[in-house]
Amino acid sequence: MSRVAALLMPPAMAGAVLLLQGTVGSAQSRPPKPHKPLHLAEQGTFYVGGSIQFRTPNSSTNISDPRSLPGNIAVDQMYVEYQIPEDMKYKYPIVFMHGGGHTGEFFRTTPDGREGWFTSFTRRGFAVYAVDGPNRGRAGWDPTNRFATTQSPLLPPSAMEAANIYSEQSAWVAFRWGSSFETPYANTQFPLAYVDNYLKEIQPAYRDAPENGYIQADLEALVDKIGPCILLGWSTGTGNVMVAASNRLSAVKAVIGLEGFPGAAGNRPPDAMAAQTPFLGLLGDNADPSPFRAYTATLVALGGDATTVWLPDIGLFGNGHTMAWELNNEKIADFMEEWIIEHVPGVRGH
16 A cells, blocks of 8 residues: 555544554654755746736836836746756656745745755755746836826826735734734644744735736746646645646646635636646645535546645644645655655656
């Protein structure tokens, strides 16, 4: 019996198997893996997607400034950072898509300074790509409407894109670190001593209706550029990668969703097309897994390979919405790696 299959058994039966096989359930007490030198064949950055559009100056006060002449600017592009290990053990790279209010930094480094999954999966032998979605972070943002409403009366304030920004107070409950602000769950895995580091990472994010379409189109452009790959999304990013995968069925070999499904970011209802791609959904503590299990059950009924895993069922407790940062994130990564091995045909090799 495979390790992943054992972990997905009913808890009473799985517990005995876990004890026998020494898998995730017994991995809770394992020491951290030592860091060896990371040897890369290549690393770099690039942009994909978006468009070049003609814009006029947006301020009546700088119309003579040669830096503000009417002309072409890039809008709605995606920034991509990548690493390719020298010892590449897996054929398909992983693309990491963040959620709302964040950037690719979510996968780069944890708030307490540990390596994030961007580096962890490179060590495991995957090529990895982490993105900053359009209109945030290093992708830049389209300032046209904001300049036109604040620097000159060209547009009414209602023309500005809807946006949001997360606060510490909202994160405590929305991300399930605790039952209320500064009241943590007893077993929370979030490194609470480092919340201030997390707050410096929060990014204002456009949340107007077209944004998910821009993200999904840019993801599809990225898939077209790098070829067959695995898409991993967090929160609203789960819906974004699910839509992109359904539009690139031959190239996307699997989708992993960290919460955020079903219904995130306008992802399509389950259908036979979506069911062609293996799907793993992960959900942490203090959340009802029922709608998530119903979603993947529908994909299975359509002939798909889809599973919802509620982390307590595999012996991982205390995780909230930010599981990629949390103290047991490497154990979650172990599980995902083994799921990929078992569910993505032909993934081993260069």
